[in-house]
Structure formats: structure tokens, C-alpha cells
Amino acid sequence: MMGSENDDEAHLHASTDDMENLFLRDDADKSNSPPPITVTPADSDPLSATPQSKPNGGDSRSYIEPPSYADVIFSPFDDTSEINGSDDTHSSDYSLSRSPSSSASSDYIKITVSSPQKEQETSTSMLSGGGTYITYLITTRTNLPDYGGGSEFSVRRRFRDVVTLADRLAESYRGFCIPPRPDKSVVESQVMQKQEFVEQRRVALEKYLRRLVAHPVIRSSDEVKVFLRVEGKLPLQASADVASRMLDGAVKLPRQLFGEGGGGVETARGGRDLLRLFKELRQSVSNDWGGSKPLVVEEDRDFLEKKEKMVDLEQQIINASQQAETLVKAQQEMGETMGELGLAFIKLTKFENEEAVFNSQRARANDMKNLATAAVKASRFYRELNSQTVKHLDTLHDYLGLMLAVQGAFADRSSALLTVQTLLSELSSLEGRAEKLEAALSKVFGGDKSRIKKIEEIKETIRNTEDAKNVAIREYERIKENNWSEVERLDRERRADFLSMMKGFVVNQVGYAEKIASVWTKAAEETSQYDRESS
Amino acid sequence: MQSPRSPSSQPYLSASVTDPVKLGNGVQAYISYRVITKTNLPEYQGPEKIVIRRYSDFVWLRDRLLDKYKGVFVPPLPEKSAVEKFRFSAEFIEMRRAALDIFVNRIASHPELQQSEDLRTFLQADEETMERFRFQETGIFNKKPADFMQMFRDVQSKVSDAVLGKEKPVEETTPEYEKLKHYIFELENHLAEAQKHAYRLVKRHRELGQSLLDFGKAVKLLGACEGEPTGKLFSDLGTKSELVSIKLQKEAQQVLMNFEEPLKDYVRYVQSIKATIAERATAFKQHCELAETTKLKEINLDKLMLTRSDKVGEAEIEYREMKAESEEATIRFERIVKRMNEEIVRFQEQKTEEMGVAFHQFAKGQARLANGIADAWRALLPKLEAASSA
Numbered sequence: 001m002m003g004s005e006n007d008d009e010a011h012l013h014a015s016t017d018d019m020e021n022l023f024l025r026d027d028a029d030k031s032n033s034p035p036p037i038t039v040t041p042a043d044s045d046p047l048s049a050t051p052q053s054k055p056n057g058g059d060s061r062s063y064i065e066p067p068s069y070a071d072v073i074f075s076p077f078d079d080t081s082e083i084n085g086s087d088d089t090h091s092s093d094y095s096l097s098r099s100p101s102s103s104a105s106s107d108y109i110k111i112t113v114s115s116p117q118k119e120q121e122t123s124t125s126m127l128s129g130g131g132t133y134i135t136y137l138i139t140t141r142t143n144l145p146d147y148g149g150g151s152e153f154s155v156r157r158r159f160r161d162v163v164t165l166a167d168r169l170a171e172s173y174r175g176f177c178i179p180p181r182p183d184k185s186v187v188e189s190q191v192m193q194k195q196e197f198v199e200q201r202r203v204a205l206e207k208y209l210r211r212l213v214a215h216p217v218i219r220s221s222d223e224v225k226v227f228l229r230v231e232g233k234l235p236l237q238a239s240a241d242v243a244s245r246m247l248d249g250a251v252k253l254p255r256q257l258f259g260e261g262g263g264g265v266e267t268a269r270g271g272r273d274l275l276r277l278f279k280e281l282r283q284s285v286s287n288d289w290g291g292s293k294p295l296v297v298e299e300d301r302d303f304l305e306k307k308e309k310m311v312d313l314e315q316q317i318i319n320a321s322q323q324a325e326t327l328v329k330a331q332q333e334m335g336e337t338m339g340e341l342g343l344a345f346i347k348l349t350k351f352e353n354e355e356a357v358f359n360s361q362r363a364r365a366n367d368m369k370n371l372a373t374a375a376v377k378a379s380r381f382y383r384e385l386n387s388q389t390v391k392h393l394d395t396l397h398d399y400l401g402l403m404l405a406v407q408g409a410f411a412d413r414s415s416a417l418l419t420v421q422t423l424l425s426e427l428s429s430l431e432g433r434a435e436k437l438e439a440a441l442s443k444v445f446g447g448d449k450s451r452i453k454k455i456e457e458i459k460e461t462i463r464n465t466e467d468a469k470n471v472a473i474r475e476y477e478r479i480k481e482n483n484w485s486e487v488e489r490l491d492r493e494r495r496a497d498f499l500s501m502m503k504g505f506v507v508n509q510v511g512y513a514e515k516i517a518s519v520w521t522k523a524a525e526e527t528s529q530y531d532r533e534s535s
Numbered sequence: 536m537q538s539p540r541s542p543s544s545q546p547y548l549s550a551s552v553t554d555p556v557k558l559g560n561g562v563q564a565y566i567s568y569r570v571i572t573k574t575n576l577p578e579y580q581g582p583e584k585i586v587i588r589r590y591s592d593f594v595w596l597r598d599r600l601l602d603k604y605k606g607v608f609v610p611p612l613p614e615k616s617a618v619e620k621f622r623f624s625a626e627f628i629e630m631r632r633a634a635l636d637i638f639v640n641r642i643a644s645h646p647e648l649q650q651s652e653d654l655r656t657f658l659q660a661d662e663e664t665m666e667r668f669r670f671q672e673t674g675i676f677n678k679k680p681a682d683f684m685q686m687f688r689d690v691q692s693k694v695s696d697a698v699l700g701k702e703k704p705v706e707e708t709t710p711e712y713e714k715l716k717h718y719i720f721e722l723e724n725h726l727a728e729a730q731k732h733a734y735r736l737v738k739r740h741r742e743l744g745q746s747l748l749d750f751g752k753a754v755k756l757l758g759a760c761e762g763e764p765t766g767k768l769f770s771d772l773g774t775k776s777e778l779v780s781i782k783l784q785k786e787a788q789q790v791l792m793n794f795e796e797p798l799k800d801y802v803r804y805v806q807s808i809k810a811t812i813a814e815r816a817t818a819f820k821q822h823c824e825l826a827e828t829t830k831l832k833e834i835n836l837d838k839l840m841l842t843r844s845d846k847v848g849e850a851e852i853e854y855r856e857m858k859a860e861s862e863e864a865t866i867r868f869e870r871i872v873k874r875m876n877e878e879i880v881r882f883q884e885q886k887t888e889e890m891g892v893a894f895h896q897f898a899k900g901q902a903r904l905a906n907g908i909a910d911a912w913r914a915l916l917p918k919l920e921a922a923s924s925a
């Protein structure tokens with residue numbers, strides 16, 4: 001993940017920062033004359049002195065004031081602070097909450113995942129007898145009316161619950177761009193250090209839940225509300241098999257299509273055959289862009305065009321996201337090397353001053369000090385710049401997840417269309433059989449009791465299949481609607497998010513470049529006596 | 536490049552190293568330079584002279600000066616070898632040319648070295664003569680037999696001292712000189728570190744430039760997928776990114792030539808001072824040993840004179856010869872000491888000036904770069920603002 005520092009690096013930077021702080025603090029009090037500088041050890045906390053010694057880059061022509069050094073590093077109440085080493089350096093405020101419904105200044109919903117805890121398996125289920133599992137504390141802070149006005153509440157959930165939630169949402173919101181849930185990562189859970197894995201999962205869960213509640217429709221779903229509010233065991237049924245999932249989905253349909261209190265779908269024996277049919281159809285559509293199964297005959301050219309565009313877009317986002325990571329790394333290293341250069345000159349300054357025999361040495365020590373000061377300050381600005389850049393360019397990374405969601409939505413549509421088409425062909429073959437039987441019957445004088453019975457049965461099946469076909473068609477149309485509105489929404493939000501990202505990125509670059517320029521301009525002025533205007 | 540001051544009453548000597556040209560083929564290919572000398576000194580053949588020289592000629596000159604002017608900090612040369620594929624790159628050639636130019640000019644402006652006959656040869660001799668000189672004197676052939684014996688004796692005495700466990704103090708141990716030696720050795724470490732980071736900084740500039748170039752391209756492709764106004768904005772963003780990348784690459788080269796190279800030169804200088812320190816130690820040792828040997832010979836002579844031995848005559852001659860050699864060794868040593876004292880002052884002043892210039896140029900370059908970057912990105916803001924508020 002971009003921009004994260006592991007513990008070792010943080011420690012190194014802490015001691016480097018101390019040295020820089022000692023140096024800069026002394027510098028802040030010094031005038032620019034040659035007398036030797038003594039870098040006295042500070043007895044006050046070097047870190048607290050930082051804000052004072054930070055140069056005031058208050059140029060009138062400075063376009064914007066980037067957040068101060070203090071804001072970036074010392075944000076103890078923000079769970080995304082650098083010092084905690086948390087990967088999640090962007091808060092949900094930056095990304096994904098710019099849909100029109102939440103742009104009203106008062107609406108917010110913020111989710112935090114924390115305090116992983118080991119718990120004992122109590123139930124005697126087949127899966128694990130007496131094993132342990134991890135639960136996470138999920139805290140929600142919101143003022144949405146759906147959740148009962150301004151409130152804060154917490155529940156404990158395990159990963160299995162998240163899987164359940166995701167599965168249920170997938171059934172209920174077919175055609176929607178549902179953010180993909182974190183992987184089960186079975187291999188990683190065996191291979192990684194327990195602590196690291198738990199932390200990785202915690203971060204992933206937080207990201208996932210934040211994305212879920214950023215979706216204007218899903219955030220108000222029963223499933224999500226139940227998941228976030230109801231303490232104790234999660235009262236959502238885990239979906240055991242595809243068939244009953246289909247059943248659930250089919251049962252819900254009338255309610256959604258006809259409003260409240262619609263009748264249920266027939267689940268007679270004919271219905272059961274249909275369900276089996278549905279199950280087979282479901283499984284036949286793989287979860288890619290539908291390229292490998294040419295069963296679905298999609299004739300909607302607009303849709304095909306749109307799908308192609310999405311594929312292309314996803315590829316470009318992947319590419320841009322990768323380059324963004326490289327850029328961030330390069331900025332980071334620039335800052336680090338600049339800082340190391342500064343430190344090397346700090347040491348040289350000290351050395352020359354201690355050993356000085358000639359005035360030329362003292363003069364040189366002074367020059368080096370000016371250079372070192374500038375380098376150390378510039379280094380800090382580079383690092384601040386970078387942590388901001390990470391936040392902005394993370395938008396690209398976020399949209400990769402969303403592209404997966406779009407894939408899911410399109411897959412729902414394909415599978416629904418497949419259902420319709422299969423039912424249509426099933427229907428026509430049934431009708432063919434019925435015709436044949438009737439023709440055969442008419443040839444036999446007096447009728448054939450068994451044959452008549454067969455025809456009756458087939459006609460019954462045909463009726464059921466007709467019903468199912470109509471339901472399937474309505475489902476398909478509904479999903480198409482969802483697809484379309486979701487893609488519209490996504491396009492809109494993406495445009496806004498990308499615009500915001502670009503603006504943030506550019507403002508950042510300008511602001512810090514100006515600060516860095518002023519630092520070096522000062523150093524150039526301090527050494528202006530060495531200006532030899534040749535060539 | 537220095538142009539001569541107008542009135543020829545002021546003595547001047549300046550030289551420039553220009554026009555690098557690749558000659559020869561394959562493994563034997565090398566670079567030749569034009570060396571242009573301008574002077575009004577009577578020892579020289581006329582006001583202007585142009586000769587062609589190659590790197591090994593410069594090496595010859597330096598070796599000769601080291602040999603003849605012990606105690607002087609002879610200016611250092613840029614390194615001999617380089618990675619093969621880099622050896623003929625335009626950047627490397629230019630950096631070497633600049634370094635050689637500085638080398639010759641430092642010699643020409645040094646009060647003692649500028650009198651050197653070898654310098655005159657270097658600046659004036661035709662190419663054939665120069666080649667002959669170079670052939671004779673480079674490599675192991677520039678060491679005279681006497682030097683070999685001395686080196687051998689040094690090694691011997693060191694070994695025997697160690698073997699016999701003798702703690703013969705054959706080193707100067709005045710506090711000032713100790714301080715100087717310590718200073719020089721420590722200074723090299725500090726400078727080497729600074730130079731290392733300076734070199735890395737050059738690389739960082741290049742890497743950041745490259746990453747911005749790639750990022751710009753990626754962003755442009757992304758823009759092609761999007762409708763307006765996002766698409767156009769991405770395209771502009773990509774273009775700016777590429778522009779900034781170019782600025783970074785340019786600055787990388789400047790930092791390399793005007794900041795890292797002077798630091799490297801500083802390090803070389805300090806290393807050359809270390810060599811001078813070694814020379815002084817050798818001279819001191821010789822002076823001590825010869826003084827001691829002379830003393831012994833004197834004592835021996837007195838003994839023989841007392842016993843009226845017939846070996847007196849021989850011993851007297853030996854004694855006088857040894858005394859003369861000892862006095863010469865003392866003079867050599869003292870000349871080194873005197874020179875070093877003067878050189879140190881010059882060195883410190885020169886370095887303050889040169890590093891001051893390097894720092895100033897570095898700071899100016901970084902300021903220019905940062906301002907350029909700010910200007911480039913800033914140009915995008917009006918459009919981004921407009922799109923945001925729409």
C-alpha cells in the first residue's frame with residue numbers, strides 16, 4: 001500500500017527528526033554572523049519545538065497554505081495518523097462520499113474498526129469445535145435519520161459475519177455496484193504473523209464498511225443496518241446454497257415489483273424444477289466480464305459499448321494507480337536523501353567549527369550550515385508533500401475496488417438475461433413436446449389415458465414456466481434499471497472524485513513547491529557573495 | 536575560460552582545456568583535448584600556444600610535479616577509469632574536460648608550480664615530444680632506483696621494528712601537526728559521506744523525473760477514457776507532469792556537475808594531502824635516520840682518531856659524505872614543512888571559495904527548479920477551479 005512506513009523506518013526517522021530538530025531550533029535563534037555555532041543538546045522535548053522553527057511561508061503570492069507540519073504528523077485523535085503506522089491514511093471524508101445525497105453538510109456516517117479480540121468458539125457446530133476466532137469492534141458514528149438521528153453505537157463482529165453480509169447484499173441488490181468484500185485470504189492467514197494478518201484484515205474491513213455506507217442505497221439497507229446495530233449474534237441467515245438464494249430472491253421480487261404485500265411465487269413441484277433450473281443457470285455464468293461463456297446473446301449495443309468502456313477504464317485506472325505508487329515512492333526517496341545530505345553537512349559544520357584553525361574554515365562552516373538548514377527544511381517539505389499526495393492519489397486505488405463492483409453489477413445482468421433466454425428456449429421446447437403429444441393423441445381413436453395425463457402435466461409445466469419467464473423478464477428489466485442508474489451515479493461520482501483528486505494533487509504540488517523554493521532562495525541569498533555570473 | 540588582462544606589464548599565465556575529440560577505435564579509443572595557453576611570461580614561446588593532449592599526459596604532468604615539489608598539494612586529477620559504456624558519454628566527457636581545465640589552471644596559478652619546467656613542456660611541447668616523455672616516465676619507470684631503495688628500506692625497517700618490538704618513534708609528534716593529520720583524516724570521512732549523498736540526490740532527481748513522466752502518460756491514457764471535462768483535464772495534467780519531468784532531468788545534470796563534482800574534487804584534494812603527509816613522514820624518517828647515522832659515524836671517527844688507526848682517512852670521508860646527505864635530508868624535510876604550512880592556508884581559502892560557489896549554485900538551481908515546478912502546476916489551477924465550481 002502506498003506511503004506506509006514500517007516500524008523500523010519510523011524509528012529511524014524519529015532519531016533523524018530529533019537531530020534535525022536540535023539543529024533547526026538553534027538555527028532559529030541565530031543571526032547570520034560567522035561566530036562558531038555550538039549545537040547544544042536540548043533539554044526540552046525537541047518534538048514540541050517543531051512548529052516554532054517551521055519557516056513562515058506566508059508569501060502573498062502563495063496560492064494556498066498546505067496543512068502545516070504539525071497537522072500532518074501530530075493528529076492523535078485521528079485514527080489515520082502516520083505515527084500509528086496505519087495504512088489507512090485517508091479518512092472517508094476524502095473519498096467516496098461525494099454523492100449528492102450526502103453532500104448536504106450535515107449528513108455523515110463514519111465507521112471505525114478496531115480492538116481485535118480473540119474469542120472462544122462456543123457452539124458445537126461441525127465446522128470448529130472449541131477453536132478460537134477473532135472479533136472486531138465496529139463503531140458507527142452517524143446522524144442519518146435512517147439510523148435514528150445523531151448517535152454512536154458499536155457491535156462486535158467476526159469475519160464470517162462480513163461474508164454473510166456480503167452474500168445477502170449480493171442477492172438483494174442485483175444489478176447494483178456493490179463494493180467487493182475483503183478476501184478470505186486463507187493462505188495468508190496461515191502464512192503471515194498473526195498480528196500482522198489481523199491488522200491487515202482490520203484495515204480491509206474498515207475500508208469495506210466505509211465503502212458500503214458511502215453507497216446511497218446500500219447504506220439504508222436492512223442488511224447493513226442490522227449488521228451495524230444489532231448486538232450479539234448476527235441475525236442474518238448465511239446463505240447455504242444457491243437454490244434457496246434464488247428462492248429468496250424470487251420471493252422478494254413481487255414485493256419489489258408490485259409494492260408491499262405482493263403474492264409469493266409458486267413453489268409447487270413445478271416450481272422446484274424451475275429452481276433447479278435457476279441454480280444451473282446461475283452457476284453457468286462465471287464472474288468475469290462474461291467473455292468465456294457466449295451463451296448470453298446480448299443485443300443491446302449501448303450496453304456492450306458501455307461494458308467495453310468500463311473494461312478500458314479499469315485498465316487505465318490500474319495503470320495510473322501503479323504509476324502513482326512509483327511517483328509516491330520517488331517523492332519519498334527524494335525527501336529522505338535530501339535530509340541525509342543535510343545531516344551530512346550538519347556534521348561537517350560541527351566538525352569544521354571544532355577543528356577550526358583559520359577563519360576561512362569558520363566561513364565555510366557557516367556556508368555549510370546555511371546549506372544544511374535549507375536541505376533539512378526542504379526534506380521535511382518533501383515528506384509532507386508526499387503524505388498529502390498519497391491521500392489524493394489513493395482515489396485511483398479506491399476506484400479499482402469500485403470497478404470490481406461494476407463487474408459484479410454487469411454479471412448480475414448477464415445472469416438474469418441468461419435465465420430469461422434459457423426459460424424462453426425451455427418454453428418453446430415444452431410447447432413443441434405438447435404439440436407432438438397432441439398430434440399423436442388425435443391419431444389414436446378414443447384417446448389414451450396416460451397420454452392425456454401427460455399432456456395435462458406438460459401444460460401445467462408450461463404455465464409455470466410462463467410465470468417464471470415473466471418473473472425472470474421483470475427481474476431482468478429491474479436489474480437493467482439498477483445497472484443503468486448505478487453506472488450513471490458512478491460516472492457522476494467518479495468525475496467529481498477525479499476532479500477533486502486532480503485539484504488536490506495540483507494544489508499540493510504548487511503549495512509545497514513554493515515553500516521549497518523559498519527555502520532555497522534564502523540559502524542562495526545567504527551565499528550570494530559567491531555569485532560568479534559566468535556562462 | 537580566462538581571457539588575458541590587457542596590459543602586458545602584469546604577468547599572466549592561463550590555460551584552457553577544450554574541444555574533446557574521440558580518436559582511435561575500439562579498445563584503444565581515447566579522447567584528446569586542445570590545450571590553449573595564453574601568457575606573457577618570458578619562459579614561454581610566445582603569447583599563445585595550442586597543443587593536443589590526452590589524459591595520460593595530464594597524469595605525467597602530475598607525477599612529475601609530485602616528484603619535484605614535495606610538500607605542495609598538487610591538484611588532483613579526475614579518476615582514470617570509468618565503466619565502459621559510460622566512458623564516451625557526452626556527460627562524462629564534458630565533466631572530465633571541465634575537471635582537467637580546473638587542474639591545469641590551478642597549477643598555472645600556484646606560485647611555485649607555475650615555475651615548473653615540466654609544466655612548460657606540457658603546455659608547449661609538440662605531440663611527438665610529449666609522447667616520448669610520457670612513454671619514458673609513466674608507469675613504474677618514473678620511480679628512480681634511489682626511490683626504490685628508500686621504499687625497500689622503509690618496508691624493512693617497519694618489519695624489523697615490528698619483529699623486534701622496537702617502539703622507535705620515527706614520527707613527528709608536534710601537537711599542531713597531530714591536529715592537522717587528525718583533521719585531514721576525519722575530513723575525508725565527512726566529505727566522502729556528503730559526496731555520497733550528493734550523488735544519490737542526483738539519482739533521486741532522475742528517478743522522480745522518470746516517475747512523473749510515466750505518471751503523465753498514464754494519466755493521459757486515463758483521460759482518453761473519460762468524457763469532458765475530466766478527459767481534457769487529465770490530458771492537461773499529463774502534459775504538465777511530463778513538463779515537470781524534463782525540468783527535473785535538467786536539474787539532475789546541473790546538480791551532478793556543479794555540486795557533486797566539486798564535492799568529489801574536494802575529496803580528491805584531501806586524498807592528495809594525505810599523500811603529502813606520507814611524503815613528509817618519509818622525509819622526516821630519512822632526516823632522523825641520517826642524522827643518527829651521521830652521529831654514529833662521528834663517534835666512530837673520534838674513536839679511530841684516538842686510537843690513531845689507519846682507517847681514519849676513510850672514516851673521515853664517509854663521515855663527511857654522510858653529514859652532507861643528512862643535511863640535504865634535513866633541508867628536504869624542512870622545505871616540505873614550510874611548503875605544507877603555506878599550502879594549508881591556500882587550501883582552506885581555496886576550498887571555502889570553491890565550496891561557497893558550489894553551494895550558491897546548488898541553492899540557486901534548487902530554487903529555480905522549485906519555482907519552475909510551482910509555475911507549471913499553477914497554470915492548471917484556473918481550469919480545475921472552473922470545473923469544480925461548475
